[in-house]
Amino acid sequence: MHRVSSLLPLLLLFLDISKSDATLTLKFVHAIWRHGDRSPSSTFPTDKGNNESTWPQGWGELTQEGMRQHYALGKLLRQRYDGFLSRAYSQYEIYVRSTSYNRTIMSAMSNMAGLYEPEGDQVWNKDIKWQPIPIHSIPREDDPMLWMDKECPNEAKMYAKVKKLPEVKKIEQEYGDLLKFLWDKTGLPGNIELDGMWRIFDPLNCEMKNEHTWPDWMNETIWADIVKLYDLSAMYYYYTEEIQRLRGGLLLGDILSRMQNRSEGTLDARQKMQIYSAHDTTLAGLLANLGALPEHAPGYAAAILVELLQSEDNHYFVEVYYRNDTNSTFSPVEVSECPRPCTLLKFGQRSRLRIPKDWYKECGLQPWYYAKPQTYLVVIGLMLAMLVVLLAIIAIYAVIQIKRRHERYIGRQLIPTDYADEDN
Template sequence: WQFFFIFNTHLSTCCLCILVLRIFRHGDRTPVENFPTALHKESDWPQGFGQLTKIGMQQQYELGRYVRKRYSNFLSATYNRQEIFIQSTDYDRTIMSAQAHLAGLFPPKGSQIWNPQILWQPIPVHILPESQDQILHFPTSDCPRFDELQNETQASRAFQNRLQPYMGFLKTMAAHTGYNVETLKALHKFKTWNIYDTLLCESIHNYTLPEWASQEVMGKMEKLAALSLQSLFGIYKTKEKSQLQGGLLVNAILKDIKQAIKPSNKRKIRIYSAHDTTIGALQMALNIFNGKLPPYRACQFFELYQENNGHYSVEMFYRNDTLADPYPLRLPGCTSSCPLEKFAALVSPVIVKDWSKELATSLPHEGIGDAHSEVPG
């Protein structure tokens, strides 16, 4: 094992860091789809819809440099394939984000420089097809029970109570966007979220916005987009939803952690390049979600430590403000530095032994898979 020492103020003792595990959202991208009255076409964007932009590349490069600085005493000074593993969803924007991130994290040095004019080196990014990806792409496809839960959520009193204050606003938005109210209020169809996302992308890149897209309107739409994400993985039967979605990633993280404590382990850092829905599903499964949409390059950290007494602990951090260090998160029922055994016990309710068996508990019917709308991500 190779460790670095960190002074842990809430423990008042020195700990050895064994593993750093991170899940981040890709960088800035173009819209994923248009709405009927949109002013701009897909051809107005140089690479089309859903693609990483130069801003997004720079954001991920900066995040990579930040991680290099944060863990400078832990990671080797140069890239070592045995120390790092990075996996991405099968989307251009997440694959490219991973590549830009690695450029900032491991710029070539010394003998690793293969071209003095290009201070970059290729580092493998591992990818699974979307149909096989059950830990990063949420909501996972082909899950009839989750589709049922989405329909139940939309009809639940808990959801309707949150949606009701926006009904007048949605009627106005229907007149502006070309969608009917029924489509917009069905937040699991993602049309409302996608309208906000499209306008946000256009504003970031100085495209002309519709006259009705005022700051007040954008603020309300952002809250509705956040409500869409919450309704997707929370609000109603959150535990069961988490077992079918975010709990799959929780289980993968727990396996990564348990693998890291083996004496034969050489891995120091695992990185997952994914989406806002990935972070949302994970944080809601852990009951640490702050109710806000994860911004571009938002990053969830897990750090595994070995205490002086030989026991292990897990700490969590979340970076959604690029001007500050990530802030600590506490798993409900535990301390900020959570003993590994307790961490595993607390997350166990959202981990199922046989996901495919859970999947087979219901027959498919109309649900999120029939929305014909890409989750913003």
């Protein structure tokens, strides 16, 4: 009897949660995804069979397979949110922003083609089942929220310490022979360390997925070890909370702020979805700040969905879903310090310390460097031009004044005086 009574509160809690789940209404969605399949960003020195000319669009560009992946993701989002999102595109319902890379912009365009196939009066050409959807972007140098490679000196110092941690050195020692083999075969310069695995993984992964020829020293066994080491290196990139705060905290803050505004009625009620088309590091940074960094680095067209739901008694909840690649479905994410069902209030409380108040200052960037260097070159150039114009005006004014004084002086010399008249 005592055992039954002790389980009663848990049973009531379960029933209460089940009741809440049944009456929750979706109010807003944040979607963040990685671009689709692409060509390598670069390759290693000995990879002679694969260079920029062997890829139709050059380095780091979206492939046709990447377009298909995001078109399929758009169809999946339509299936998931049909009825919540109107079938007809509306600028008031959805806002799409991308980092300033061709591959992320084109991924967003491909995705929107799947999400919003034109119907009715939105059909503008009966031969094309497509309509243009605006994709917004800002220069990557001004985008620390989505572009994780934005300079951050303090984070770089923290990461340099992570690379020297005993657990990292232990992995490098354990796989020392393999690492040396890989560095010898690829001809990569620099130190042999776990952090450099991306320079090996990326070109080989792109070549495999696009049926390009691998180097003759590669095989499936070596590839499995490369993938394992790359996943470990990606995990250590977000190893501490201080690093996570500076690499992903801004995005977490943006999501939290928009959801709080939606719950408070200060966000346009017509908007239903905010979408960011970005990179694997963007997704990993957000997942790390949610306390849910995955075992494997985000694959092509990986996506995170952060949903805001409202109960009948006007309480708000946050649900997070993630799919790691094109072969997986969306699975719920357990947010650290906020067990499901995670209330918006609790989500905000656990997230607040992970959000930078002044990212530039916390990164150790000086105020004058807040904008991109090109901006300052333009400003300095304009200031110098204005100074030259000002000096020219002053010089012209001075010349005019000197000339006028000289003319007055000459005039006084030429005017006859009374004494001169008397002499004559």
